Amino acid sequence: MAKFGSISRRGVTFGACVEAAPMTTEQLAQAIRRGDRAALPRAITLLESTRKDHREHAQQLLLALQPDSGKAHRVGITGVPGVGKSTAIEALGMYLIDQGHKVAVLAVDPSSTRTGGSILGDKTRMARLAMHPDAYIRPSPTSGTLGGVAKATRETVVLLEAAGFDVILIETVGVGQSEVAVANMVDTFVLLTLARAGDQLQGIKRVCWSSPTSWW
Structure with missing residues (x-):
């Protein structure tokens, strides 16, 4: 299961993801389902990232949350x-x-x-x-x-x-x-x-x- 922590683009780390503990895709999906306000911007930033590994994690997250x-x-x-x-x-x-x-x-x-x-x-x-x-x-x-x-x-x-x-x-x-x-x-x-x-x-x-x- 994929894990990810802080997310950056063009050398700038996004505030919602600074020093964030690594989470699996399923852990992040569960946090979003609970309405976790810290998990939501973290996941959206993952979607907006242009890094290949982030895009792969984002697709896994979308597949997990599609039924919801x-x-x-x-x-x-x-x-x-x-x-x-x-x-x-x-x-x-x-x-x-x-x-x-x-x-x-x-x-x-x-x-x-x-x-x-x-x-x-x-x-x-x-x-x-x-x-x-x-x-x-x-x-x-x-x-x-x-x-x-x-x-x-x-x-x-x-x-x-x-x-x-x-x-x-x-x-x-x-x-x-x-x-x-x-x-x-x-x-x-x-x-x-x-x-x-x-x-x-x-x-x-x-x-x-x-x-x-x-x-x-």
Whole structure:
């Protein structure tokens, strides 16, 4: 059975994995099923790693947790930069928690094409939601992946569902006219729009408008 401890990428060790004791894949899977808040970011970082051995361990973990997934309602939220995605997600997340749900948020941030870095600042815009015990927010970089989501977004949803979250909110990067990859991995696709932004022809060109199940 595979074991792994700390995980690093580009010479930087991720905080959730610093000096972590080695765990087998099954031990990590069991911890996620229990809703262990320390195990979850550790496993997600494993999914996001580009190291070959980490990818192998990640695939083993996904196979172990696949039977525990598929029970959550997945919501994709997209829109142009500055439209208010983070604000809407916090309001929606708090409402859902008040209704008795456990809410996880995957907030995808763009990566610099020059440095490869990301700010990952969306969590700071959802301060109330981030502190709630029935919520979990995970910022993730696109790392060059196109379509508005991160490379490991779909895989991360499997982990969150196995951890017991019954509503998964996926916030895409600020998008333009054709970044609709998230629509293929959610049950409900929400497009946030700005009032009086462009003419009718501009609206017709927006491929995003043909995909959402809801407009805000």
